[in-house]
Amino acid sequence: MDDYNGVVIEKQALPDSETEFVVQFNDMLSDVKAQGKQLVWFTLSIKQAAFIHLATQAGFVFHNCLEDEITLILRIQKEAYAPFVPTHSIGAGALIFNQQQQILVIREKLASNPGFKLPGGHIELGEKISEAIVREVFEETGVHSEFVGLQGFGSKKSFRFGKSNIYFLCRLNALSEQINIQDIDEIAEAKWCDVSEFVNDQYTSVFVSEIVKTLQHQQGFELVELPENNSPYKKHEVYFAGDIRKHLT
Amino acid sequence: MDDYNGVVIEKQALPDSETEFVVQFNDMLSDVKAQGKQLVWFTLSIKQAAFIHLATQAGFVFHNCLEDEITLILRIQKEAYAPFVPTHSIGAGALIFNQQQQILVIREKLASNPGFKLPGGHIELGEKISEAIVREVFEETGVHSEFVGLQGFGSKKSFRFGKSNIYFLCRLNALSEQINIQDIDEIAEAKWCDVSEFVNDQYTSVFVSEIVKTLQHQQGFELVELPENNSPYKKHEVYFAGDIRKHLT
Structure with missing residues (x-):
């Protein structure tokens, strides 16, 4: 039983052979329908893949x-x-400046566009945005940094496989300036660049150029640790707008 | 061929019988390995589920x-x-106030907690956050509203099936005040409530109480339409921090 007037079948409860599976499965479905349940769901391990087409x-x-x-x-x-289906992958890009207010940009080896772009990448399952972007910047440029906040995001429908993507724009402080690309398989070049040169370059995507021009002086969401965020439902990361510190005592 | 030095097998290229599938599949894998490819990926329709366990x-x-x-x-x-896997489902909750600065709250029929919570719900695949939250508020309360902006979000790891969830906090303006629950299967009660009463209620989740106290007077991300967001890579929704209108001409 679950929260949705449904029935969950436990993996361990499933038989070993396809023949048994069909019999037990049909019996179970008859029971469930007789009980007036609304849905049935179950999870198979990859070793039980032979049962998938029977279901x-x-x-x-x-x-x-x-x-x-x-x-x-x-x-x-x-x-x-039915309970939600995961719909989105999450990526992040970095707005990171050095002491001379130059922006850090990279060029990928395999990109179709010969221009530079913001460092960043995909957030792995379970990873924090604030940690992933620091990792990505280091891998792509060798620059050490600290996370400051989020300044915006864009979502894209039908990114791949019919699912969507959210791309968060992160503000970072550079803790070092030396370029030393770690991920030499993916990254062709990394450099500090005057903002005007980057946003006006013919190969810079117009969308990225808009982002940099618009957000370079903005304050966005801060990463906050709420005092009461410690229940079994603890949030992994919490971001709030504005100067929230004055509200938290 | 794909962007990842891999091979994509087209659904149409797959044979009809399991026997043929195994033969062709093994030939194909030998070819791919001989070519030094890094990965192979393919998509089966649910009608081809019998091939899953062969793969x-x-x-x-x-x-x-x-x-x-x-x-x-x-x-x-x-x-x-390999290309990304969708990792997150997306939900949204509403911070919506009436002329008397009361907050709109709901109580669910099946909830384990007897207290009130913020209206909201799951964003369907492809749906915009700004539209989904207006829809959810109407379904749960009958109140018409307009979207103002995002004031924060929290992410939760291992929400269900090992995937994560992001819960966006949306600021809405009420365009009507009459309570008239549409989704009477799910929602037991909806009401306008003094903020102090809601945040101090013993059954209000402490986390939600913190959110409301912290965010009720904050300004967050605005929904923006960037002039150059019209390429094949057009973003579905773009949210930026602060008063960005002064930057867009």
Whole structure:
């Protein structure tokens, strides 16, 4: 039983052979329907992949997956509310300046655009934005930095596989200026560059140019640690607008 | 061929029978390895689910899925970089006040906590945050509103199925005050409430109470339409910190 008037089948409860699976599965579905449940969902390990097509033949659809397991779902009532499906990947880009107010930019080896772009990359599953961007900047440029705040983001629909992407713009302080690319497979070049040169370069994406011009002097969301963020529902990261420190005692 | 020194197998190129699939699949893998490729990935429709376990037996792992298709991936070189996997679901909560500066709150029928909470819910795949939250507020309370901006967010690791969740706090203006719950299956009660009463109520989550106290007077990210956001890479929504209008002409 779950929170959605549904039924969860435990992996351990599943039989070993396909024949047994079909029998038990059909019995279970009859029971569930008789009970007036709205949905059934279960997760198979990748080793149980042979059962997937038996479930899809019974009307189950894919719900979500990790590398080594997949969750399938059957809506018995068409309008049944099912738990969310992950819809977004998250990326981050860095706005990072040195003492001379030059901006740090990189050029990728495989990019179709020959121009420079902001350092950054994909946030791995479970990683904090504020830590991922410091890591990415170091890998791509060798520059050490500290996270200051978020200054904006853009979302993109249908980024890949029908899912969306959010790209957070992070403000960082440079703690060192020496360029020393770590990820030499991906990054062709990194440099400190006058802002006017970067935003006016013919190969700089107009969107990135707009971002830099607009956000270089803005204050955004700060990373905050709320005193009461310590329950079982503890948030991984909390970002709030404005100067919130005056509100927290 | 793809951007990652990998190979994409087209769905249409796959045979109909499992026997043919195994033969062609093994030939293809030998070719790919001989070519020094780093990874192979392909997407099966749910009707081709019988091929999934043949691929997993050959070392493929699940990558991501929609309801009716799944993408599998094989890293030929262990360190091969594969395209991102969706990691996050997105939700939104509303900070919405009426003329008397009362806050709009709801109580859910099935919630384990008997207290009130902020209206809001899950952002559907492809939906805009700014539109989803107006929809959710209307469904849960009958109140019409307009989106003002984002005031913060929290992320949560391991929300469900090992994936994460981001919960955006939206500021809305009420355009009507009449309570008229549309989603009577989910929502037990909705009301306008003095902020002090809500944040001090014993059943209000301490975290939500902190959010409301901290953010009720803050200005956050604004929804902006950048003039150059019209390429094939057009962003779905763009949020920027501060009063950005003075920068856009």
